Amino acid sequence: MTRYLSLAARLAGGVALAAVLAGPLTTAASAQTNLSNAQILQGLTATTNDEPTVTAKLLRQMVEAAVAQNQPLDLNRSAIAAQLYKLAQITVQIQFALDSAIIRPESYETIGSIADALHHPILWNYHFLIVGNTDATGTRAHNLQLSQDRADAVMQALVTLYRVSPARLEAVGLGQEALQTPATPKDPINRRVQFFNIGLE
Amino acid sequence: MKRYAIGLAALLLACTAGAASAQTMSYAQAGALIAKSCGPSIDKFCSKFNLGSGQIQQCLSQHQDQVPAQCFTDYSAVVASISKRVAAQEGAFKVCGNNVRQFCTGVQPGDGNILNCLLESSKVVSGSCKQVLLDAGWQ
Numbered sequence: 001m002t003r004y005l006s007l008a009a010r011l012a013g014g015v016a017l018a019a020v021l022a023g024p025l026t027t028a029a030s031a032q033t034n035l036s037n038a039q040i041l042q043g044l045t046a047t048t049n050d051e052p053t054v055t056a057k058l059l060r061q062m063v064e065a066a067v068a069q070n071q072p073l074d075l076n077r078s079a080i081a082a083q084l085y086k087l088a089q090i091t092v093q094i095q096f097a098l099d100s101a102i103i104r105p106e107s108y109e110t111i112g113s114i115a116d117a118l119h120h121p122i123l124w125n126y127h128f129l130i131v132g133n134t135d136a137t138g139t140r141a142h143n144l145q146l147s148q149d150r151a152d153a154v155m156q157a158l159v160t161l162y163r164v165s166p167a168r169l170e171a172v173g174l175g176q177e178a179l180q181t182p183a184t185p186k187d188p189i190n191r192r193v194q195f196f197n198i199g200l201e
Numbered sequence: 202m203k204r205y206a207i208g209l210a211a212l213l214l215a216c217t218a219g220a221a222s223a224q225t226m227s228y229a230q231a232g233a234l235i236a237k238s239c240g241p242s243i244d245k246f247c248s249k250f251n252l253g254s255g256q257i258q259q260c261l262s263q264h265q266d267q268v269p270a271q272c273f274t275d276y277s278a279v280v281a282s283i284s285k286r287v288a289a290q291e292g293a294f295k296v297c298g299n300n301v302r303q304f305c306t307g308v309q310p311g312d313g314n315i316l317n318c319l320l321e322s323s324k325v326v327s328g329s330c331k332q333v334l335l336d337a338g339w340q
Contacts, residue, residue, distance in 0.1 A: 037229065045312075103252050105240035111252070112232030119228065119290055121339065122313035157253035162228050163287045 035090060040117045043090035046126060046197045054083050054198055056129055056170035060148075063177050067140045073177035088197040091180075093189075094154060099138075101149035103157060111154060114195065115162035129196040130155050132173040136185035140175060147173030154193055170198075225286040225336050231279045238275035242268040289336035297330035 035043070062080065066073035094111065095104040103111070117123055132151030134143040151171035158164040181187045226234070235252075239261060243250075246267065247260035258276055261268050294301065297319055301308075304325065305318035316339055319326055334340050 037227070097248065101251065102248065105236035105243055108232030108236045108252055109229050110232075112227065112229035115228035116338065119287075119338075120313065121316040125311055153251050153253070156251065160253035160255055161232075161283070163283065 035092065035113070037113055037116055040090055040113055041120055041122060044088050044117055044126075044128070044195060044197050045122055046088050046199065054080060054087070054129065054196070056172040059129075059131070059172045059174065063144060063172075063174050066177060067144050067175065070140075073174070084196060089194060091192050091194045093191070094150075094193045096150055096153075096191075099146065101146070101153040103153055108157075111157050112162060115158055115164055118158070118164050118168070119162075123197070125200055127168045127170070127198050127201065129194075129198050130158075130169060130171040131178075131194040131196065132171070133178060133180070133190055133192050133194070134176050135188055135190040136176045136179065140177070144173055144175035144177070147175045149173070151193065225282050225289065225338060226279075227338055228283065228286070231283055234275050234279055238269070239272040242272055285336060286338060289333050290338075293330075293333045293337045293339070296333040297326070300326045300330045 059080065063073055065071075092110055092114070094107045096102060096107075097104060118128065130151045132147035132149075132154070134147050136143070138146075148171070151173050155166070155169050155171040158169060159166045176185065176190070179185050179190045180192060181190060232252075239257075242261055242264070243257060246264045247257050250256040250260050258280075261272060261276070265273075294315065300319060300322065301315055304322040305315055308314050308318045316334075319330065319334065320340070323331065331340070
């Protein structure tokens, strides 16, 4: 842990770092929109050697089943949520055109800062899950597809423009099924993209 | 504590050296530059193409008479800078190979350990190694 702090402190010029954003999927804490490079790096740095077994495929199966059966996705009580909670992760706000997976130019920089972290030697052996989320405006099925398209778009930008290896990335949409603010489901803060460090392979 | 102090000294050294000859922008800066120079044109003419689709530059070219020249200059500069940075990152540990063997034997690879070691040895690391670490954005 000291090793990560010293390298991260080096990146920040020795300034004290803000708290890591690790937390449950439905935390009430607000998502930051302007993470510094050092915060992104620290947030995504794995702090355990346990091999997580969360995959995009698993998450997608769970969420598609929930939406198809019109059941709530009970992510909070599931084993998957417990695993996700333990993973190094960050949340970012990426602006998309309305009801579309087109990334707005004002978010090109944010995606670039993710690329900076993923290209850093601290993280370059690790694989990441890109999770797209929507708010509760519209239908569950539509939001599920939209969030998958958006996660795919973020992944494609990282791979094609910023040259991150696609073998390291998986994209999945959770639609409106993992709201950050379930009490205010239409709050735009729910429209967030999350990155999880899912280990070495 | 001593380890941290060495690290801080290395950072100061990197800052003074780096400011004069930083040659590749960060990926974040690259994205910001495209957004700044081409954002309004992308919104106006190419809003159905996504970043990473490989089609934005071509779309902008098709509206050459209406898009500011600065956009084309900057987009090309961004693509070149990204290529250079990626090449530096992929080649850095080969370029620094002698230094790694000399100063970092016994360091466990992975998790940035070797980079950490190189940065802490920056007073003795060779010029070409320093330069590639700078181009890689890891100084």
